[in-house]
């Protein structure tokens with residue numbers, strides 16, 4: 072082990088980058104030989120809150136665009152006043168085995184109240200579409216389109232006759248606009264019509280001067296919106312008319328699209344979208360395309376380039392992306408790299424400070440009635456969206472989730488009071504733009520109390536990976552504290568005399584088995600929350616009494632149990648292991664939790680394996696993605712890889728969007744984190760290198776992976792064996808590094824780097 076100075080590290084880094092990444096990175100593109108016909112063939116771009124789907128058509132080009140604040144409905148508190156009156160009865164019925172009656176009572180007295188009737192939450196909405204028509208471009212040749220993950224630019228190229236046309240589209244975060252550059256290779260050969268369309272009934276569209284303006288109000292909602300499309304041309308002529316803007320005989324054109332809504336925050340929609348559009352447009356249109364592009368690329372690359380992966384490249388990379396999917400396997404390792412990096416690309420595109428968190432479809436939605444309202448389902452989906460954030464160097468992309476949690480800790484406070492007569496705040500299995508926190512849909516799965524507690528794990532990670540005490544004190548801890556206080560009031564002692572265990576309920580094991588007392592997942596999540604919060608308080612030196620209460624309570628929560636078939640029991644009071652159900656909630660303690668670990672709790676880890684064998688390797692896209700992570704945590708890289716293969720072959724659309732089906736973005740993010748779990752695992756004390764390396768990833772290198780405790784790690788391996796690893800201490804914390812059953816304890820101060828080879832490890 073060599074303790075190297077910064078210079079050596081930089082030199083090594085430079086050589087590493089130059090010599091090794093080039094091949095793999097050249098291929099970091101999704102590319103196709105035909106325009107997109109369907110939405111799931113179009114290519115997504117986004118600047119966090121504003122994004123689009125680029126079809127790459129020739130005579131008709133479309134960019135279907137979204138703003139993440141367009142939801143149906145209006146600010147609203149969904150809490151069901153007085154629901155708490157029925158809580159003791161719900162518990163009594165469940166303890167007496169009268170689940171049917173409990174469901175009825177729950178549905179009648181305990182569910183959300185929506186302004187528009189019913190107990191549902193509101194739906195994410197489409198905004199509009201940029202419609203471009205290029206007369207005469209029906210016949211074309213040499214067609215090519217791509218999305219380059221290295222610079223986040225979608226390009227379409229083709230020829231009409233002997234004139235080559237190129238379009239580049241990007242969604243700029245610094246300039247808050249979608250920008251398209253269209254070029255004809257010959258002067259004066261660019262003629263097209265540009266307009267906007269919108270599905271909302273009262274939308275008005277007008278073209279004037281060099282601009283098309285779309286304004287209106289969301290159907291079934293109160294939020295107002297406006298979008299503006301400006302066309303700047305070089306040469307030729309531009310005329311505004313009833314059907315938009317018509318450009319004739321130009322050499323090139325730059326199109327700038329901005330959009331905004333009246334959403335200010337979850338309780339206020341009095342914003343002025345026209346004013347915001349005006350400001351955004353005057354800023355973006357004052358710049359030349361080259362400058363806009365440069366600023367976009369620099370801003371994007373600052374995030375994207377932090378983490379690199381090279382698993383090797385084969386000839387398969389010469390095939391268009393859609394043709395590689397169905398036969399994905401070990402002969403196409405670069406496809407795994409592409410899919411890994413696509414997850415990072417998507418997170419940067421749909422979750423930036425100031426934006427809404429990534430919803431079920433990230434940011435991209437074409438339908439007024441999207442599946443599950445394209446809101447935030449938090450009994451797995453939203454959390455999965457954020458699994459890769461810290462692991463792959465995208466802490467900033469985590470921020471919108473933290474911001475939403477701040478809101479939810481406000482809306483969830485009234486739910487804690489009205490439904491449970493408890494202090495603190497609570498969140499059930501979904502939220503929407505209005506931060507609905509009460510149970511929705513049906514008591515049999517909607518009454519589930521650990522949504523907020525699970526999300527608090529992300530706040531904790533926000534601290535654990537980065538060590539920022541101000542963040543812990545001002546952002547994370549206040550929310551974690553109130554979530555933890557809720558559970559002090561909520562948990563009840565087991566009435567059946569099982570050692571005074573504390574039990575969660577009424578709740579459920581997500582979407583399986585109905586309303587119950589004592590789902591295992593709840594117990595794991597609450598235990599983790601209370602312990603993390605106690606640790607946070609101890610780091611901050613506050614709330615001594617509460618720390619003690621939290622730890623004592625965590626210790627009393629009903630423990631994990633092994634069932635009659637050797638499986639991990641899904642509920643404290645019952646078992647039903649023989650199912651292939653997509654949710655595997657009770658393995659939360661294995662992943663994303665840390666309480667089950669084959670190195671420390673081998674019996675429980677074995678029980679997880681039995682459960683996973685019952686569940687099988689099928690399921691929705693997100694279910695397979697979760698199983699990648701489970702098998703990696705069980706240190707079985709080949710099984711994890713099998714799930715990655717099944718996800719790519721069976722649950723991925725041509726544009727590499729995850730297919731639940733239908734499209735749901737969680738599976739993309741879950742696969743990205745799953746690949747990290749194969750290469751590095753950390754728990755704040757130990758970091759294991761290559762813990763679950765699949766044989767299909769024979770040789771490779773990765774840089775910029777992040778570990779709990781504040782470490783950055785680069786690893787190179789060959790023929791399945793470690794060549795060298797570099798560990799960079801960001802915070803100066805202690806850690807033990809593990810590799811193949813051996814360990815080493817590098818002494819590192821903050822800012823120091825060590826290089827490690829296999830020979831440095833010693834038997835444990």
Ligand code: FUC
Pocket residue numbers: 431443448452582653691693731735
């Ligand atoms: C949960 C899952 C479904 C879907 C939905 C958004 O209800 O069980 O498969 O992912 O969330």
